[in-house]
Amino acid sequence: MEQQYRPIGLGTVVVRDSSLPATGVDDDLVILNIATGRYIGLDHIGREIWERIATPTTVSGLCDTLARRYRAGADRIAEDVTAFLHELADQSLIRIAA
Numbered sequence: 001m002e003q004q005y006r007p008i009g010l011g012t013v014v015v016r017d018s019s020l021p022a023t024g025v026d027d028d029l030v031i032l033n034i035a036t037g038r039y040i041g042l043d044h045i046g047r048e049i050w051e052r053i054a055t056p057t058t059v060s061g062l063c064d065t066l067a068r069r070y071r072a073g074a075d076r077i078a079e080d081v082t083a084f085l086h087e088l089a090d091q092s093l094i095r096i097a098a
Contacts, residue, residue, distance in 0.1 A: 006096050008085045010060040010078060013097040016053045020093060033091055040091065045070075049084065056097050059085065 008014065022031040029047035031040045042050055045066075052062055059082060067077045088094045 006089070008059060008082050008089065008096065010058070010063065010082075012059045012085075013056050014053050014059060014062075014085055014089075014094050015056040015097055016050055016088075016094050017092070018054065022050070031093065033093065035092060040093065046084065049081065053094060 020031050020034060022029055024030075024047070027044035027047065029042040029050055031042065031050070032038075033040060048069075049062065049066070052065065059078075063074065063078045063081050066072070066081065067074045070077070085094065089096060
């Protein structure tokens, strides 16, 4: 199932698909994409993002939190997070709310 492309920017609100089964493996997370039958593995940062988007969250708020937590540059965080969220959206693992 191909999802129509929608840009994700700092003002975008995203939320994960809470119906997808997921389980922790050490610090990582494994998610089952029910539509495709494929498993997706997330490292510890991907898992943190997944957990933080359990409720509708602005990308800017998510990036601010991660930049403070990891003491990284806001521009780099924003670039990495939006790329990651596009990957999740392309696999229909998240919804773009606004």
